[in-house]
Amino acid sequence: MSGREVFSRIAGRYDRLNRMLSLGRDDDWRRQAIAFLPPGRVLDLGAGTGAANPDLGDREIVALDPSSQMLALNPSTRRVVGKGERLPFSDGWFDGVFSAYVVRNLDSIPETLGEIARVLRPGGVAAIVDLGRPPAAWKRVLHRMGTAVVLPLAGATIGAVGEYRYLHRSLDSLPPPEEIYADGPLRLARVWRMGPMGFVYGVVLEKAPGTGHKEA
Ligand SMILES: C[S@@+](CC[C@H](N)C(=O)[O-])C[C@H]1O[C@@H](n2cnc3c(N)ncnc32)[C@H](O)[C@@H]1O
Numbered sequence: 001m002s003g004r005e006v007f008s009r010i011a012g013r014y015d016r017l018n019r020m021l022s023l024g025r026d027d028d029w030r031r032q033a034i035a036f037l038p039p040g041r042v043l044d045l046g047a048g049t050g051a052a053n054p055d056l057g058d059r060e061i062v063a064l065d066p067s068s069q070m071l072a073l074n075p076s077t078r079r080v081v082g083k084g085e086r087l088p089f090s091d092g093w094f095d096g097v098f099s100a101y102v103v104r105n106l107d108s109i110p111e112t113l114g115e116i117a118r119v120l121r122p123g124g125v126a127a128i129v130d131l132g133r134p135p136a137a138w139k140r141v142l143h144r145m146g147t148a149v150v151l152p153l154a155g156a157t158i159g160a161v162g163e164y165r166y167l168h169r170s171l172d173s174l175p176p177p178e179e180i181y182a183d184g185p186l187r188l189a190r191v192w193r194m195g196p197m198g199f200v201y202g203v204v205l206e207k208a209p210g211t212g213h214k215e216a
Contacts, residue, residue: 013158013160025194030100046100047061050074099127103130128181131200139197142197151167187207
């Protein structure tokens with residue numbers, strides 16, 4: 001089951017469940033990353049139902065997502081069905097790119113980072129939030145045991161056990177953020193941890209001022 005299929009199936013129940021599983025903290029974790037974005041035009045990559053919209057304030061939002069079911073619930077006026085790996089926008093079009101809880105679901109992180117770098121203007125900023133495992137080994141083990149039980153149970157409450165098993169597995173699919181973003185086309189300016197045991201991370205990536213996009 002791909003990330004896009006999972007979210008298309010649970011679109012109508014996504015916000016409720018996300019809120020429940022994060023104990024109401026998902027907005028706060030988004031806000032911490034949004035604080036680093038410049039004003040102007042912002043791409044919300046993997047925007048889903050538009051949960052970030054209130055916190056993006058008066059920025060001009062372009063919401064992109066491959067799931068038309070998720071986008072149908074997004075109140076943004078500019079909604080684009082598309083994938084991070086192939087962004088249908090011109091070079092340098094955005095002042096900022098925001099993405100929350102998407103990276104684990106991408107088909108290709110290097111391709112998506114290349115595309116983010118291309119569509120950002122020189123000096124533009126990308127702010128990303130996602131879930132992973134806690135940095136300390138013993139906390140990782142504990143967390144893995146916890147999500148193996150909690151996520152399918154939570155999924156069962158909305159009739160989506162398989163989908164939430166996918167989420168449990170996806171938490172182990174990637175290395176820590178310090179590695180994911182280290183040698184990409186954008187400068188890793190900041191990494192921080194949030195949430196219980198630090199299983200949520202935020203990163204800020206910067207495109208150098210006065211440069212074109214870096215060729216892959
Ligand atoms: C966990 S939801 C997050 C939605 C929203 N960003 C939020 O904060 O609530 C993940 C979203 O990523 C989208 N997605 C999956 N694969 C993607 C891809 N290759 N490119 C962009 N978005 C993708 C899914 O359709 C889904 O809407």
